[in-house]
Amino acid sequence: MRTIASPQPADAGSQPRAKLSYRPEVQGLRALAVLMVVTYHVWLGRVSGGVDVFLLISAFLMTLSFARKVEGGKPLRLASHWLHLLKRLLPAVVVVILGVLAGTRLILPQSRWPDVLDQAWASLLYRQNWLLADTAVDYYAQDHSGASPLQHFWSLSIQGQVFLLWPLVFAGAALLKRMLRRWTALDHRVSYAALLAAAFGAIFVASLVFSIEQTATNQAYAYFDTRTRLWEFALGSLLALALPHLNPGKTLRVILGWTGLAAMLSCGILLTVDRSFPGFIALWPTLAAAAIIVAGQSGSRFGVDRFLTWKPLVALGDNSYALYLWHWPLLVLALAATGITAPNLVQGLAIVAASIVLAVLTTRFVEKPLREWHWPQGRAWRTAVVIAACGALLAGPVSVWQSKMMADEAAAAAQPKELTPGAAALKPENAGKPTPEAKIIPAPLAMKNEWADIDGLCTDGNVPSDPLLAGCLQNSRPDKVTKRIVVLGDSHAQQYMAALGPIARSHGWEVVALLKGNCRFGGESPDRDAECNAFNKASAQYVLDHKPDAVFTVASLTHKEAPFETEVPQYLEGIKPFTDAGMEVVGIRDNPRFHLNMPECVQKNGPEASECNVPLQESLAGSSPLDAYRGKVPGLHLMDLSDFICADGICPAVVGNVYVYKDDNHLTKTYVQTMIPMFEKRLLKATGWK
Numbered sequence: 001m002r003t004i005a006s007p008q009p010a011d012a013g014s015q016p017r018a019k020l021s022y023r024p025e026v027q028g029l030r031a032l033a034v035l036m037v038v039t040y041h042v043w044l045g046r047v048s049g050g051v052d053v054f055l056l057i058s059a060f061l062m063t064l065s066f067a068r069k070v071e072g073g074k075p076l077r078l079a080s081h082w083l084h085l086l087k088r089l090l091p092a093v094v095v096v097i098l099g100v101l102a103g104t105r106l107i108l109p110q111s112r113w114p115d116v117l118d119q120a121w122a123s124l125l126y127r128q129n130w131l132l133a134d135t136a137v138d139y140y141a142q143d144h145s146g147a148s149p150l151q152h153f154w155s156l157s158i159q160g161q162v163f164l165l166w167p168l169v170f171a172g173a174a175l176l177k178r179m180l181r182r183w184t185a186l187d188h189r190v191s192y193a194a195l196l197a198a199a200f201g202a203i204f205v206a207s208l209v210f211s212i213e214q215t216a217t218n219q220a221y222a223y224f225d226t227r228t229r230l231w232e233f234a235l236g237s238l239l240a241l242a243l244p245h246l247n248p249g250k251t252l253r254v255i256l257g258w259t260g261l262a263a264m265l266s267c268g269i270l271l272t273v274d275r276s277f278p279g280f281i282a283l284w285p286t287l288a289a290a291a292i293i294v295a296g297q298s299g300s301r302f303g304v305d306r307f308l309t310w311k312p313l314v315a316l317g318d319n320s321y322a323l324y325l326w327h328w329p330l331l332v333l334a335l336a337a338t339g340i341t342a343p344n345l346v347q348g349l350a351i352v353a354a355s356i357v358l359a360v361l362t363t364r365f366v367e368k369p370l371r372e373w374h375w376p377q378g379r380a381w382r383t384a385v386v387i388a389a390c391g392a393l394l395a396g397p398v399s400v401w402q403s404k405m406m407a408d409e410a411a412a413a414a415q416p417k418e419l420t421p422g423a424a425a426l427k428p429e430n431a432g433k434p435t436p437e438a439k440i441i442p443a444p445l446a447m448k449n450e451w452a453d454i455d456g457l458c459t460d461g462n463v464p465s466d467p468l469l470a471g472c473l474q475n476s477r478p479d480k481v482t483k484r485i486v487v488l489g490d491s492h493a494q495q496y497m498a499a500l501g502p503i504a505r506s507h508g509w510e511v512v513a514l515l516k517g518n519c520r521f522g523g524e525s526p527d528r529d530a531e532c533n534a535f536n537k538a539s540a541q542y543v544l545d546h547k548p549d550a551v552f553t554v555a556s557l558t559h560k561e562a563p564f565e566t567e568v569p570q571y572l573e574g575i576k577p578f579t580d581a582g583m584e585v586v587g588i589r590d591n592p593r594f595h596l597n598m599p600e601c602v603q604k605n606g607p608e609a610s611e612c613n614v615p616l617q618e619s620l621a622g623s624s625p626l627d628a629y630r631g632k633v634p635g636l637h638l639m640d641l642s643d644f645i646c647a648d649g650i651c652p653a654v655v656g657n658v659y660v661y662k663d664d665n666h667l668t669k670t671y672v673q674t675m676i677p678m679f680e681k682r683l684l685k686a687t688g689w690k
Contacts, residue, residue, distance in 0.1 A: 034324050039352075052289075116150060123157065129158050156325075239294070253303060260295065319363045421656035422674025424674055447659075477510050486513075487500070492665075493515060496552070551583060552586045607654040617649075659671065
């Protein structure tokens with residue numbers, strides 16, 4: 001791999017220097033790193049530490065190259081360097097992304113197209129890591145069939161950003177050296193390498209400290225954050241600067257090499273890598289790789305370099321950039337096409353073999369010809385033309401596809417409301433009436449916006465004092481507040497805000513929401529984790545302190561496996577302090593959960609397919625858990641809208657030309673909005689409110 005993505009360290013120069021700059025054992029190390037990444041992804045579904053090795057090697061080679069230039073008196077020519085680098089990196093990227101787009105069109109359901117297209121832009125512009133960080137993608141999900149085929153571009157994006165930043169460090173150190181020579185007597189005391197070591201040492205310490213802190217507090221975001229990874233690059237640069245001063249003996253080289261190799265290969269097995277990177281744990285694979293590089297050419301037939309310089313391994317290293325690019329999308333698309341969650345040995349070998357074949361073809365017919373093409377090398381503008389052409393080759397199809405999806409979304413949204421009645425199709429007076437032909441809404445492009453709207457953060461007297469409740473939300477306060485309601489629970493409580501919010505506005509109710517994902521409200525219970533129990537305790541105290549007129553909750557809990565619906569753990573114990581204090585509580589029945597993504601099922605198989613219409617007995621309890629609550633707590637009002645979600649013994653994915661679910665368990669905002677008249681009627685009937 002010329003980089004996952006690293007510039008070649010050698011420049012044109014004397015033959016001895018060019019020979020010394022080529023380190024076949026590093027190329028073999030690169031091959032092993034990509035094999036680690038591929039193997040762990042395909043068969044183990046885990047993070048290996050191989051990417052961290054790539055980051056270190058990239059900075060190591062780049063530092064060797066720039067240090068030689070400056071010490072040899074050559075101009076850095078940063079603009080030319082960046083253009084040359086992009087010319088080498090982009091062609092393979094464009095080819096792979098175009099292949100992914102073709103696979104997406106053929107294999108993935110329409111609801112996944114918008115995210116893939118957004119990530120195509122992000123990958124092209126080297127900002128994929130920030131996109132994934134902002135959307136809190138779980139990179140460690142065992143079921144890669146639901147992952148993005150472009151998700152792996154996060155590491156290339158980080159490297160692209162560092163390839164922009166690192167030359168500025170080299171140039172800054174060179175400028176400082178020149179200033180010292182001109183204005184002080186320190187020039188002969190402070191070498192260029194020392195200035196670089198100081199700069200990269202500072203980056204290493206600052207980034208590692210930041211990485212440890214962020215990994216401990218916000219690991220999902222930290223994994224993709226460039227700032228938490230800079231220390232890995234800095235370590236590679238420091239290694240390059242220190243290497244000329246390190247001269248271990250033959251025996252020590254042998255020990256360093258094999259110890260480093262064993263540590264590197266075992267990292268993902270021995271350590272809980274998936275939930276602890278990129279904090280201090282990432283020192284394990286990076287220091288292991290550093291030990292191998294320090295071992296270098298051992299001069300012993302027992303040295304690890306004898307293995308790392310094995311020709312097939314070095315040849316794989318030459319193709320490792322393209323192999324990294326291809327293996328992940330092939331894995332994701334293969335799983336999506338076959339419907340399996342993880343490949344067996346034979347299936348995995350087929351994916352790896354196909355990845356290697358595509359990598360060799362990409363390197364031979366895309367990377368190498370463009371790298372050796374002489375015309376762009378004559379002028380910087382020619383290189384820029386090649387880069388622009390590559391970008392346009394991808395930007396064109398992505399733009400056309402996105403425009404088509406936007407037009408389809410507009411057409412679907414513009415349909416007359418009577419064509420998309422949603423839950424109204426299940427009203428008794430509409431029973432048995434066929435739904436008119438129409439496009440199903442929301443359109444795939446709009447599906448990601450199907451969470452219930454809540455106007456903003458809590459203000460004024462509604463702001464909680466407990467930091468656990470910092471995400472407190474509320475709808476806009478009416479001019480005249482007739483009733484104050486607090487919504488407690490998780491995303492299943494939030495989804496009903498799509499109905500409760502508009503109803504509250506029409507009645508002059510103020511609504512505050514205290515929500516935490518996967519944390520159903522109830523009294524303290526060992527069935528919940530400590531964080532959820534703490535949040536519920538803080539939420540309950542907020543209610544007791546603010547004394548609203550009513551509290552809204554979800555009063556049952558659905559499951560994918562039998563029993564499909566149960567009571568919420570310690571539900572009555574959780575709400576009793578509210579009713580004892582004179583507040584009313586509304587408890588609504590939960591909606592079903594499924595093993596499959598319901599809109600994707602429809603897009604693959606059609607709305608009438610049996611797998612998209614799940615029997616009621618496999619979705620909800622035969623007898624509602626809410627029945628067990630009746631009469632036990634005065635002031636508790638129970639609501640059941642399941643007859644507007646499931647009907648005639650079936651829980652369908654589409655009702656009245658509206659998707660009921662946005663995934664495998666959350667109702668779409670659009671569908672809940674079609675339930676507003678029924679929701680309001682039952683809420684007022686259950687509570688007696690006016």
